[in-house]
Amino acid sequence: MQRRSLLKLGAALPLALSAPAQLAARVMSPFARVRPGDPYWPTPAQWDELRAAVGGNLLEPQALFAPCLAEAGGAACADVSQNLNNPFYIGDQPGGTQVSGWLDAWTPAPSAYAVKARNAQDVAHAVNFARAHNLRVVVKGAAHSYLGTSNAPASLLIWMRALTDIRLHDDFVGAGCVGKMAPTPAVSLGAGCMWIDAYTAVTTRAGRYVQGGGCADVGVAGLVQSGGFGSFSKGFGSAAAGLLEAEVVTADGRLRIVNACQEPELLWALKGGGGGTFGVVTRLTLRTHELPEFFGGAWGTIQASSDAAFRTLIARFVGFYSERLANPHWGEQVKVKPDRSLEISMVQQGLSREAARAVWQPFFEWAKSSADLRITDELGAGGHKAQSWWEIQGNPSMIPDKRPGASPNHGYWQGDQGQVGAFLHGYDSLWLPAALLEPSAQPRLVEALFSASQRKEVGLHINKGLAFAPPAAVEASLDTAMNPGVTEAFALAIIADGERPTYPGESRPPMDLDAAHRDARAIDAAAAELRKVAPQAGSYLSESNFFNQRWQRDYFGPNYPRLKDLKKHYDPEGLFIVHHGVGSEDWSADGFTRLR
Numbered sequence: 001m002q003r004r005s006l007l008k009l010g011a012a013l014p015l016a017l018s019a020p021a022q023l024a025a026r027v028m029s030p031f032a033r034v035r036p037g038d039p040y041w042p043t044p045a046q047w048d049e050l051r052a053a054v055g056g057n058l059l060e061p062q063a064l065f066a067p068c069l070a071e072a073g074g075a076a077c078a079d080v081s082q083n084l085n086n087p088f089y090i091g092d093q094p095g096g097t098q099v100s101g102w103l104d105a106w107t108p109a110p111s112a113y114a115v116k117a118r119n120a121q122d123v124a125h126a127v128n129f130a131r132a133h134n135l136r137v138v139v140k141g142a143a144h145s146y147l148g149t150s151n152a153p154a155s156l157l158i159w160m161r162a163l164t165d166i167r168l169h170d171d172f173v174g175a176g177c178v179g180k181m182a183p184t185p186a187v188s189l190g191a192g193c194m195w196i197d198a199y200t201a202v203t204t205r206a207g208r209y210v211q212g213g214g215c216a217d218v219g220v221a222g223l224v225q226s227g228g229f230g231s232f233s234k235g236f237g238s239a240a241a242g243l244l245e246a247e248v249v250t251a252d253g254r255l256r257i258v259n260a261c262q263e264p265e266l267l268w269a270l271k272g273g274g275g276g277t278f279g280v281v282t283r284l285t286l287r288t289h290e291l292p293e294f295f296g297g298a299w300g301t302i303q304a305s306s307d308a309a310f311r312t313l314i315a316r317f318v319g320f321y322s323e324r325l326a327n328p329h330w331g332e333q334v335k336v337k338p339d340r341s342l343e344i345s346m347v348q349q350g351l352s353r354e355a356a357r358a359v360w361q362p363f364f365e366w367a368k369s370s371a372d373l374r375i376t377d378e379l380g381a382g383g384h385k386a387q388s389w390w391e392i393q394g395n396p397s398m399i400p401d402k403r404p405g406a407s408p409n410h411g412y413w414q415g416d417q418g419q420v421g422a423f424l425h426g427y428d429s430l431w432l433p434a435a436l437l438e439p440s441a442q443p444r445l446v447e448a449l450f451s452a453s454q455r456k457e458v459g460l461h462i463n464k465g466l467a468f469a470p471p472a473a474v475e476a477s478l479d480t481a482m483n484p485g486v487t488e489a490f491a492l493a494i495i496a497d498g499e500r501p502t503y504p505g506e507s508r509p510p511m512d513l514d515a516a517h518r519d520a521r522a523i524d525a526a527a528a529e530l531r532k533v534a535p536q537a538g539s540y541l542s543e544s545n546f547f548n549q550r551w552q553r554d555y556f557g558p559n560y561p562r563l564k565d566l567k568k569h570y571d572p573e574g575l576f577i578v579h580h581g582v583g584s585e586d587w588s589a590d591g592f593t594r595l596r
């Protein structure tokens with residue numbers, strides 16, 4: 001692990017502006033960002049000033065498939081096509097997005113320029129340049145935004161990929177917190193790290209645990225700022241709940257170190273208030289925990305022969321969940337499918353193989369003995385030593401990054417392969433309240449799940465609802481900007497679908513738009529069935545509907561007014577605007593024009 005000393009800058013780092021640029025900044029309309037070709041777009045000489053300030057790391061990003069448009073048979077085009085199934089490759093491209101678009105919502109588009117930041121000073125230079133020249137800014141970590149919030153045409157991209165320092169602390173005390181905060185084991189992560197980097201350092205090497213994301217190649221800063229869940233969140237709370245300190249460059253170009261003792265309100269906003277909104281995070285320090293002895297799971301698929309038998313199967317599972325699984329051990333997914341099957345792919349922390357099997361035995365025995373049910377994928381449960389969970393080598397569940405020179409520590413879950421580069425037809429999510437597990441409410445929940453599954457597969461992400469988590473995890477998760485409804489939900493229901501990658505410029509058969517729109521409508525219809533039993537349910541901003549009209553309430557609940565005040569305080573000019581981000585309602589959909 002590379003350990004470089006982290007920057008400690010307390011003051012602004014203004015990039016010297018030439019006199020014409022200062023004049024231009026004064027006379028430009030504050031209500032519209034400039035685009036290439038506009039009179040006030042920076043001159044080549046001004047871009048050169050920025051390039052020099054950031055040590056030459058100013059790029060002109062290309063669309064992923066630009067090489068294929070230039071020369072379809074060329075080596076560069078072959079390189080993109082061959083690597084398109086590798087999320088690490090996509091993340092390494094300044095014009096890369098891990099989602100190739102969303103029907104009627106957004107299409108990937110490269111920025112006009114990108115600063116590939118090496119450190120916080122580079123970020124401050126980029127922020128100051130963008131503010132002075134009235135540019136549209138976009139920030140990118142590992143590029144996993146479903147909502148497309150880390151790419152924007154005609155913008156200046158601040159690209160965090162290269163900030164990959166990691167430092168473990170036995171006794172972390174935040175800046176300015178001596179005597180006010182108990183020393184805490186923690187890890188500091190550069191904002192370009194992905195979760196696999198964090199898990200390798202914290203778990204595989206140091207035998208501890210940090211709460212991060214489930215998908216190994218997701219970026220640490222994007223996930224924490226949206227709240228963030230991993231497979232074991234039911235035991236440890238949201239990822240945001242573990243944030244002790246952040247280093248962030250705000251719209252005024254200042255590098256701030258925020259924690260419980262310094263600017264605690266900004267720390268709170270960064271805990272789930274949304275990425276690309278309050279500033280550019282350059283470093284995060286997260287609490288680490290004792291590693292449970294075991295990690296494991298339960299798996300298998302059961303198919304019912306009739307609608308009646310499927311209702312019985314769902315009801316039996318809901319009852320079983322509520323009696324035996326509604327606790328900090330069990331997370332991840334159960335899918336309720338249109339072909340009348342229930343697919344179990346759950347994980348657990350803290351239970352040995354024998355203990356995990358004992359939990360599931362009654363349910364498995366019932367399923368195997370029922371004449372109306374068929375086991376279509378073998379049922380099982382288990383557990384093993386937790387420390388090897390994220391090991392790449394010799395782990396059949398992990399796909400390594402096989403490119404020459406790639407880090408041997410980089411790999412991703414087989415189960416996430418289908419998502420790499422996917423094009424979305426639709427997506428929605430809602431937190432299902434634990435009150436629906438009350439015996440008197442269970443029949444309504446079962447009927448809603450059955451009806452929804454007739455329209456589209458429903459994924460119950462048990463780890464993304466924090467009811468039944470330990471009290472300390474709930475308390476810490478409530479001290480974030482997320483919708484507090486997350487702590488009363490037993491699961492996040494996700495309904496989503498799409499198709500194989502469809503990047504602009506990629507050679508592929510034309511999309512069947514009618515079928516794609518039918519699919520989108522089916523997703524909406526399934527979500528509507530679930531909303532009948534949870535009309536007030538919130539939604540997880542990182543995994544939500546691009547077209548959600550009540551996103552402020554759904555993502556943040558009663559926290560929205562507080563977030564809006566903080567946005568006005570830290571970014572009064574709206575330098576950081578993303579789709580469905582705090583304050584974005586004051587801007588046009590493309591983020592270029594201030595509406596009010």
Ligand SMILES: Cc1cc2nc3c(=O)[nH]c(=O)nc-3n(C[C@H](O)[C@H](O)[C@H](O)COP(=O)(O)OP(=O)(O)OC[C@H]3O[C@@H](n4cnc5c(N)ncnc54)[C@H](O)[C@@H]3O)c2cc1C
Pocket residue numbers: 098099138139140141142143144145146149150160191213214215217218219220221222223225226227228229230274275276277279280281282416419420542543578
């Ligand atoms: C395949 C896939 C799997 C996923 N799995 C999970 C999961 O297991 N659990 C979960 O909770 N979520 C998951 N997500 C959602 C994911 O957590 C969010 O999309 C997250 O915001 C991605 O962060 P990123 O850095 O990878 O993406 P990016 O697209 O780079 O960033 C996402 C947002 O955060 C902003 N941002 C990124 N870095 C910074 C920074 N340093 N400072 C300020 N703003 C920044 C960007 O501007 C953008 O608005 C998944 C998404 C995908 C596509």
